[in-house]
Amino acid sequence: MHIPDGYLSPATCAAAYAAALPVWAVALRRVKRLLQSRLVPLLAVVSAFCFVVMMFNLPIPGGTTAHAVGMGLAAVLLGPWAASLAISIALLIQALFFGDGGLTTFGANCLNMAIVGSFASYAVYRLLAGRAPLQARRRVVAAAVAGYAGINMAAFLAACEFGLQPLLFHDAAGTPLYAPYPLGVALPAMMLAHLTLAGAAEAVIAAGVVAYLQRSNPSLLEAPLLGGSGLRWGSLRSLWIGLGALMVCSPLGLLAAGTAWGEWAPGDLQNAGIRQQIARASSDVAPPVHVPAGLERLAGLWHAPLPDYAPAFLHNATVGYAVSAMVGCGLILLLLAALSALWRGGRSA
Amino acid sequence: MGEHSFLPGHRHGGGVLDRLGEGLLAALRHGLEADDLARRPGLLQGLDPRVKLAGALALMLMAVWVRTLPVLAALLGLAAGLALVSQVPLARLMRQVWLGVLAFTGLLALPALVLVPGRVLFHLPLLSWPVTLQGLRSAAFLVGRAETSASYGLLLILCTPWPHLLKSLRLLRVPLVLVVILGMTHRYIFLLLHSAVDLVEARRSRAVGPLPPRERRRLVTGAAGELLGRALDLGGEAHLAMIARGFGGEIHLLDDFRLRTRDGAALAGLALTLVAAWWWGGR
Amino acid sequence: MTALFDLNDVHYAYRDTPALTGLSLAVEAGRRVALLGANGSGKSTLLRVLDGLYFPDSGTVTAFGAPLTRQALADEATAFAFRRRVGYVFQNADIQLFNPTVFDELAFGPLQLGLPRAEIRHKVEEALVRFDLAALRDRAPHRLSGGEKKRVALASVLILEPDVLLMDEPTAALDPRSAGEIIALLAALQDSGRTVITATHDLDSLAAIADLAVVLQDGRVAAQGPVADILADHALLARTRLLKPHADLR
Structure with missing residues (x-):
């Protein structure tokens, strides 16, 4: 889900940069205070590590392979601030040197994956792992859920960014100027791909590495290597609330919009099996020959009330979007609360 | 890696090791070729890196901003022209950017032809789905912007050590x-x-x-x-x-960048291009 | 003559693994010393103690007549003077070379020591020629061969013209020809009056790079003396695992 250039409007890109900049600044200051003169070499090696992990082709359950961003892994091992920096640096080298992900959209990519992904993963891990012993199986499960939640938060954000583009940026004739699909298409397409393949890859790498370190080098798991969040649970909750608020605000044009339909590459499309997979994963935007009738109807529904992206509809869509964002956030929070309650119950029993 | 990249499209499947090894080789090769191209005598190679960075970013941003397709096409043409006068073969641009972006973004944009509502141009044979003008134009915008920005990105990395x-x-x-x-x-x-x-x-x-x-x-x-x-x-x-x-936490860096006449000329050309694109591409 | 380095009953352990166990050693200025010893005998640790990178758990280290401690090096002026006088070539050139290009690598040390920019440029260009690296000026380290990396590492340290040169296995993992080139470079340093301390277990090139040999075993000094005497003591070399038992040294 590296958003390429051209998918998001300049205003969206600027908003994403504006949101990411203060986080980068605070993160750099915090990590520097902790590492002092070790900042340069240590941040460089962990960023390089993140980059290399992004190149791993992970066998995931179900017999296929996928790539992970490694945000869950990085957040669990390094702590959220350092993970944000390390993944941002890895993403910048990917964008600048390898052309993977755009430069105008770099801010949005970092906001989604490096920042929101890392913090969401870290919050989930801390919540689920609690004070479990270093060798506990619970830590492995917590890491898996953390990776899964992190990538899906990031995908959700990216889908919102994409889905807002046609609403906010179109010409007088109604031509979408950037990512052309509205939320009703972008959201299910992105989430289907990430709730399955990409989510599984993220869970596999985070859980696998934690399990490996439990056996071989448990001292690396004692505390986040490059500093914790510095936030207590109370303020972590406010982070979630802040995130929710951000999402409510985003339809007002504060947020970027976006693209990535999962992680398939050009070569994959020549492969019938993978074509099918894509089709399954993103039921709608898949190879056009197969656009399912149901999806067509869905898209029709979405478009029906807006002959010309009328302002009235925009208003409605904004409200609808905000509600769905809130519901999504709420669901994730509820799920987490339920999981941790279950665990606590299980331990005291 | 993600959707588009300057490296050859990767395949899923295949051994873990094959993929890693391929990735390493591709990364090494890309770095090597970029190194060698950056040393050839050419227009872009002769410019101050700061001018190139500013220029590439400004042109990318312009490609993302413009609202008319002809101006977007002109910006893509300019990228091709700059490649030619900088000894970057168009075949390389085609291989590292154009085809990959077309395969990914092009495919992704296809459903927009029928999903975006608007003036119906014709119906797809057999399926009778309506292809709209707005859908066609939005797909062209998406592909055109992605192609143009990625072209400038590749030129930047190929012509600058x-x-x-x-x-x-x-x-x-x-x-x-x-x-x-x-x-x-x-x-x-x-x-x-x-x-x-x-x-x-x-x-x-x-x-x-x-x-x-x-x-x-x-x-x-x-x-x-x-x-x-x-x-x-x-x-x-x-x-x-x-x-x-002797490192104690303080960072020092040595660079010998100096703006020369040709950099000034390049900046003037850039400014003219941007103003023209802004003038004709705004609506 | 007073000793340049004076170590007295130095102990150092990595977590729970002891590396130096009561090591005492004096090195006089201008000497060329080889530290001999099998893997794990404490050679690298000793070099790092001499370079003020590790500080002993107990025992004392004196360098240039002043105690070499964490507190002493925390003072910027002292650290500045010490780093300028002592250079350290790491065994693994990949660790030593952390800059994007050969040019930046050579400029790193002088930049840290705050030399004027024009002087740095001059020094770097000079070193590029002296170490036959001019053609590799803008190369990235991952595009260098093993021997080239070693030459760059050596140049990046010698550009500071240190009084003392510490080297860890300068010819390890090099093909014979590259190793020969490095040895020739080191032998050429002989006349500079520099103190050179080299950790090695390469007995063949010993005579070219050192006058004195110090044999380490289990973290302390097992023997020291002129290179020729040490090389002749086959029983000692076999006991300290520097020679295969009954091997013929020729």
Whole structure:
């Protein structure tokens, strides 16, 4: 889900940069205070590590392979601030040197994956792992859920960014100027791909590495290597609330919009099996020959009330979007609360 | 890696090791070719890196901003022209950008032809889905913007030695410490990629026959865990090596960038292009 | 003559693994010393103690007549003077070379020591020629061969013209020809009056790079003396695992 250039409007890109900049600044200051003169070499090696992990082709359950961003892994091992920096640096080298992900959209990519992904993963891990012993199986499960939640938060954000583009940026004739699909298409397409393949890859790498370190080098798991969040649970909750608020605000044009339909590459499309997979994963935007009738109807529904992206509809869509964002956030929070309650119950029993 | 990239399209499937090895080789080759191209005599190669960075970013932004297709096409044409006068063969642009972007973004944009509502141009044969003018134009915008921006991105990296490009990031107020970290990260990526290939190879060579998926997962994640340990060791050792040479946390950088007449001319040309694109591309 | 380095009953352990166990050693200025010892005998640790990178758990280290401690090096002026006078070539050139290009690598040390920019440029260009690296000026380290990396590492340290040169296995993992080139470079340093301390277990090239040999075993000094005497003591070399038992040294 590296958003390429051209998918998001300049205003969206600027908003994403504006949101990411203060986080980068605070993160750099915090990590520097902790590492002092070790900042340069240590941040460089962990960023390089993140980059290399992004190149791993992970066998995931179900017999296929996928790539992970490694945000869950990085957040669990390094702590959220350092993970944000390390993944941002890895993403910048990917964008600048390898052309993977755009430069105008770099801010949005970092906001989604490096920042929101890392913090969401870290919050989930801390919540689920609690004070479990270093060798506990619970830590492995917590890491898996953390990776899964992190990538899906990031995908959700990216889908919102994409889905807002046609609403906010179109010409007088109604031509979408950037990512052309509205939320009703972008959201299910992105989430289907990430709730399955990409989510599984993220869970596999985070859980696998934690399990490996439990056996071989448990001292690396004692505390986040490059500093914790510095936030207590109370303020972590406010982070979630802040995130929710951000999402409510985003339809007002504060947020970027976006693209990535999962992680398939050009070569994959020549492969019938993978074509099918894509089709399954993103039921709608898949190879056009197969656009399912149901999806067509869905898209029709979405478009029906807006002959010309009328302002009235925009208003409605904004409200609808905000509600769905809130519901999504709420669901994730509820799920987490339920999981941790279950665990606590299980331990005291 | 993600959707588009300057590296050849990767395949899913295939061994873990094959993929890593391929990735390493492709990354090495890309770096090597960029290094060599950046040293050829050409228009872009002769410019100050800061001018190139500013120019590439401005043109990318313009390609993302314009609202008329002809101006977008002109910007893409300008990228092709700049490639030609900088000894970057169009075949390379085609291979590293145009085809990949077309395959990914082009495919992704196809459903927009029928999904975007508007004036119906014609119906698809057999399926009778309506193709709309708005859908066609929106797909063209998406593909055109992605192609044009990626072309400028590739030109920038092919015509500027990587260390110079990093130093010119100072122009964007990127903190000095990050510029140095980026340089070291890039350096260590190659080192860690080598390590990763070795690790996976060593583990796989101990296994007999094809591994069941669960074991393959353990192999890859184990290698990643081991790699983290090595990376941290490397960071600690590199820190000592830096201290041994007088490093105390202060960062210093030496660059010898100097603006010359041709840089001034290039900036003037850039400004003219941007004004023209803004004038004709605004509506 | 007073000793340049004076170590007295130095102990150092990595977590729980002891590396130096009561090591005492004096090195006089201008000497060329080889530290001999099998893997794990404490050679590298000793070099790092001498370079003020590790500080002993107990025992004392004196360098240039002043105590070499963490507190002493915390003072910027002292650290500046010490780093300028002592250079350290790491065994693994990949660790030593952390800059994007050969040019930046050579400029790193002088930049840290705050030399004027024009002087740095001059020094770097000079060193590029002296170490036959001019053609590799803008190369990235991952595009260098093993021997080239070693030459760059050596140049990046010698550009500071240190009084003392510490080297860890300068010819390890090099093919014979590259190793020969490095040895020739080191032998050429002989006349500079520099103190050179080299950790090695390469007995063949010993005579070219050192006058004195110090044999380490289990973290302390097992023997020291002129290179020729040590090389002749086959029983000692076999006991300290530097020679295969009954091997013929020729």
